[in-house]
Amino acid sequence: MSSHERQTPVDPPSPPDGERTGEHRTEPVSVARIIGSTLDGLVRSCRVESPSVLQIAGRLLERWDQIPDCVLRLEPTALYIADQEILTAQEDDGRWLLPAFMAGVKTIQLADDTRPEDVVRFASELAALNPTLASIGRLRDWLWAEGAEGFEILLDHGFVDGLDASMTEPVRQRALLEALRSQGSIALAMQAERIASRDLDAAAARDEFYLPLESFSRMLSDGDLSLPAEESSQLAARCDDSxxxxxxxxxxxxxxxxLQAQVPAERLARRALALVRGGATxxxxxxxxxxxRRREPYARKLQAALDTPEAGEALGTHAVTDERSIEALAPLLAAPASALTRALANTLLERCTGSRESLQWLARLMSTVGFEAFCGKVDASQLTERCAVVMGRLLAxxxxxxxxxxxxxxxxPPATGVRLATTLPPEILFRLKQPVLxxxxxxxxxxxxxxxAHLAAQQQNDWGEVVGEVLVASRGEEWPLPVVRTACALVTARGHAPKFLVPLVQDRHVGDDIKLTVLRFIERDPRAVAMLGTMSLGSLFQSREVRERLKELRRRQEEKS
Amino acid sequence: MTHPGSLPVDTPEEALRVQGLVEGLFVAMRTLQSYGREHPLSHQSVLALRERMVDAAPPLSLQFVGQAIFKDRTMVPLPLRVYRVGQHLGQLLHRLHIQELVMERPVAVEQLTELCLLLGEADAGRLDSLEGVEIPGLSWRELPTARYGIEVEEVDPEVFSSAQLALAIGDAELLPAGTAAWNFAKGLTVVRRLERAVQVSREAVGRALELVPGSWTIARRSVAACTHVLTALTALEVSGAARRVAAHAALALAWTGLAERGGGPFADVAARTSGRLLEAPAVSRTGVEPHRAKLSALVFLASGERLEGDLPAPLLDLLRLAYELERRRCPVKVPFDLTLADLLALALSEPVAQCDPTWVRALSTAYGEIPPGARVLLPDGKVGLVLGGSEAGPLRPQVLVNGSVLVPGGPVRFLSPSVIARAGGG
Structure with a gap:
């Protein structure tokens, strides 16, 4: 059994100092103690390089999140949450507690975006810890240099720094201060001046000694050397620019x-995406x-890490809708389609259909990218009706x-497609016969x-022919019967009953229900009825019901005439 | 307090010896408590303690401070078992107002027995047991500022900062020379000390750096470059991560590029430094060290190898300024050195430094308008040395004149080295 399997969340940890009582065994295990034992188990799993470390880390995070604002407090031989001891240092359990304390770790908290990978990384460093100065110093350095991403670690001076502070010998430091303030300083300065005097002629021509102290003085007096608060803030922000x-x-x-191992692509990608939440400039x-655009292996790893629907959604949601963004988005959207660009395109559509200005911005973007290229990124199956309609209009x-x-x-989706189709200009719609059908x-x-019904209303285009061809070619089986009925109405309204509906009746392979439906519309067109009036050999093969109906039609026709 | 000849406590052998000594002392004390002086077990335990004392190769000192044990002021790593023993001993010694034991030589068995008995009595509550006792070869003392179990912060800020600065310069002297791979751990130690020093007392650091006697060695100038960056970025409240990276970069660049007088061109130095940083192996188990990555990236950028991209890089300007200030600190072929005021004035002029004036202003603001070390002329004609700012205003700093610190009654004026010389030293 591997070490991490021993540390299942349901196993209560050992009571402190090895005492075992009945009360301890029956006491329900708190979430806090589970956190302690799981963390220790993870450290041990990392030590043996168990393949399950990520799962354990995930479980640990779940438990940790159950306690709001959970802070782990480290003491030399125990770990606490608030006042509850959740892990005790023993020979096997909690081996890392004391060296970590010696390295200065005081409290451990999760950051807002801690991932299992971060937890594994931290646990791995704890797993590598042993009670030597070098090892403790390495952890201290790693923590101080923000190695524990995903965590907020409160570091205190640590034993070594604490000693430096406490062991500063006042006698020696007093001597130092006296040196600063003593006659010795001035005497030294005067000596330096004398030296300068001796060498001054030789040095006078050198650039280094053209010291513009006068202008410096003047700037000082005029206040030109100060940095206004606003400029300071801007400068600081640029220094901290992620x-x-x-x-x-x-x-x-x-x-x-x-060096790529030191800057894992996934980690940088995650940080980059976190920036988007602040506004994708x-x-x-x-x-x-x-x-x-790049093709190196590392770039591909970055692309793979960035190429997610979540990334596209984040970009689409937070992209600033200005002209600079269009210039920046266009190459991205013009590139081959990917999970990111599809989500980006869809999200932009969703976002920009809400106002006239944003819609205009979107139109400019689509034009810059190329409509075809943009459409190639849109995941049509995910479009809402509103977006589909807007997009259709833009395209049209x-x-x-x-x-x-x-x-x-x-x-x-079909419902969206119908909505879209009904908003397209008739001439464009008529050129899209196949998709419409x-x-x-x-x-x-x-x-x-x-x-x-919408197609029927379009006087300028003869959808009757189109629909009639489909009816005949499919023998009426392309569509459900109610739809066939409506189609027949369209065909008849356009005067194409003789051309398309009569053959349906005469076709032996057309089902009776279709024929009976068709016959109802044929009745409206005397020409069609007339065509059916002549008995043919084929009518002998009609079903009794159809024959009866045909007879009825002919009888009525004769009565009229 | 370090005794030459003793092994660094980081070697496993030495650590074991010290651990054995501590354990042996505890065991002997307890045995004598339980069995008394005459019992064979007591005798045995004292003999064992003496052996361990011999093994530990005195002279040495042990400090019991802040829940840790130090040998010659270097922390002794402790396994859990020894830690618990050490805690008990440390608490006991603390009650006796003892934080340091100094062993000049191995103590005789009789005297060791006496010591352990007395410690046992103290453990039982008799806290005056060691008063007036003298044991040849062994002494002890209290460390007034070392309080057991709580953070030790109670030193004068100026003392603290000056000490950290001095330690930082000492650590900088141990940085690898030439083109050897950079020692990240040592670099971090220097930056960490300076960061603490600046945070505690920026003024004290500035003053100590500029005015402490001694020459402007490369180590001191490298530390100065690092301090300029830390000072500016601390004043701007830039995040700790960015501040540390930039400070470390400044240290690495200065240490690599400065010469006894002057130094190499910035871009070349950055390229060499970049190489040194890239050669250093990663030390973390996972190999992911964000600080190292950012540091390498920043210096790589400074080397100018990456020509594309238009991302603003104000930190590069600060690094260049810090380096150039210290490069000019000790001008070539001239025997004397410039003050920070001289250097800042230079930096503002064209075309000498090609430094962003914004950062010069930021540094001026951070150090105080007239930085420490500037030579100034007082209204009464005397020449003084600026120690730091005063409440009287930026042009009336605290000035050292003839051994006395005063605030002039009116605005002071800068003096260039030539004026000082002509005036015969004021």
Whole structure:
């Protein structure tokens, strides 16, 4: 059994000092103690390089999150949450507690975005800890230099620093201060001046000694040397610019592949995406575009880490809708489709259909990217009705090639497709016959009928011919019967009953229900009825019901005439 | 307090010896408590203690401070068992107002027995048991500022900062020379000391750095460069992570590039430093060290190898300024050195430093408008040395004149070295 398996959350940890009583055995194990035992188990699992470390880390995080604002407090031989001892240092359990305390660890808290990988990394460093000065110093250095990402570690001076502070010998330091304030300082300065005097002629011509102290003085008097608060804040913000650091590390990794292990692509990608939540500026988008364009293995790892629907959604949600962003987004959206760009395109559509300004921005973006290229990124199956309609209109207005719209119609949910189709200009819709016909077949009854009714209303285009051809070619089986009914109405209204409906009746392979439905519409067109009036050999093969209906039709026709 | 010849306590052998000594002392004390002086077990335990004392190769000192044990002021790593024993001993000694034991030589068995008996009595509550006792070869003392079990902060800030600065310079002298791979641990130690020093008393650090007697060695100038960066970024309240990386970069650049007089061009130095940083192996178990990665990236950027991209990099300007200030501190072919005021004035002029004036202003603001070490002319004609700011205003700093510290009645004026010389030293 591997070490981590011993540390299952349901096993109560050993009571302190090895005491075992009945009360301890029956006491329910608190979440806090589970955290302690799981953390210790994780450290031991890391020590033996167990393959289950990530799962254990995930469990630990779940438990940790159950206690709001949970802070682990480290004492030399125990770990606490509030006043509850959750882990005790013994020969096997909690071996890392004392050296970690010696390294200065006081409290441990999770950051807002702690991931299991962060927990494993921290536990691995604890696993490597042993009670030697070098090891303790290494942990101290690693923690001080922000190695424990995903955690907020309160570091205190640690034993070594504490000694430095406490062992400062007052006698020696007094001597130092006296040196600073004593006659010795001035005497030294005067000596230096004398030396300067001797060498001054030789040195006078040198640039180094053109000391613009007068102008410095003047600037000082005029207050020109001070830094206003606003300028200070801006300067500080630029120093703390996360994108600068990410970009610098990425390019270091490009230039020195041997360092890529030190800057894991996934980690940098996660940090980059965290920036997006603050607003995806054009600078960030340019950075992202550059990464997506590169072909090195490290770049591909970055791309893979960034290429997620979540990343695309985050970018789409937080991208600043200005002209600089269009310039920055365009290369990204023009690149081959990916999970990121699909989510980005969809999210932008969702976001920008809410207002006129944003819609105009979106139109400019689509135009810059190229409508076809943009449509190629849209995951039509995820589009809402509103977005599909807006997109359709944008495309229609753009005079872009039709196939993006056709693709859209083909891939959106049927209900959305119907809605989209009904908002397209008639001439464009008529050029999209195939997708429209397919839509009729895939939509609900209500939507299909609604679409057919819309097509019927379009006087300028003869959808009757189109629909009639489908009816004949499919023998009426392409669509459900109610839809066939509506289609027949359309065909008849356009005067195409003789051309398309009569053959359906005459076709032996057409089902009776279709024929009976068709016959109802044929009745409206005397020409069609007349065509059916002549008995043919084929009518002998009709079913009794159809024959009866045909007879009835002919009888009525004769009565009329 | 370090005794030459003793092994560093970080070697396993030496650590074991010290641990054995501590354990032996505890065992002997307890045995004597339980069995008395005459019992064979007591005698045995004292003999064992003496052996361990011989093994530990005195002279040495043991300090019991802040829940740790130190040998010659270096922390002794302790396994749990010895830690618990050490805690007991440390608490006992603390009650006796003892934080340090000094062993000049191995103590005779009789005297060791006496000591252990007395410690046993103290453990039982007789806290005056060691009063007036003298044991040849062994002495003890209290460390007034070392309080058992709580944080030790009670030193004068100026003392603390000056001490950290001095220690930082000492540590900097141990940095690898030439083109050897950079020692990250040592670099971090220097930065950490300086960060603490600046946080406790920025003024004291500035003053100590500029005014402490001694020459401007490369170590001192490297520490100065690091301090400039820390001072500026601390004043701006830049995050700790960025501040430490930049400070470490400044240290590495200065240490690599400065010469006894002057130093190499910044871009070349950055390229060499970049190489040194890249050669250093990772020490963490996972190999992921964000500080190292950012530091390497920053210096790589400073080397100018990466030409593309337009991301603003104000930290590079600060690094360049810090380096150039210290490069000019000791001008080539001239025997005397410049003060910080001289250097800042230089930095503002064209085309000498090519430094961003914003950072010069930031440094001026952080150090005080007239930085420590500046030579100034007082309204009464005397020449003084600036120690730091005063409440009277930026042009009326605290000035050292003829051994006395005063605040001038009116604004002071800067003096260049030539003026000082012409005036015959004021």
């Amino acid at each position: 994108l600068f650091w990410i970009d610098a590390q990425v390019h270091l990794a490009f230039a020195h592949p041997e 054009a600078r960030f988008l340019n950075f992202l575009s550059e990464i997506m 207005a753009s005079r872009a090639p039709l196939h993006p719209v056709a693709d859209l119609l083909a891939h959106v 397919k839509l009729i077949g895939s939509a609900s009854l209500k939507d299909a009928e609604s679409l057919l």
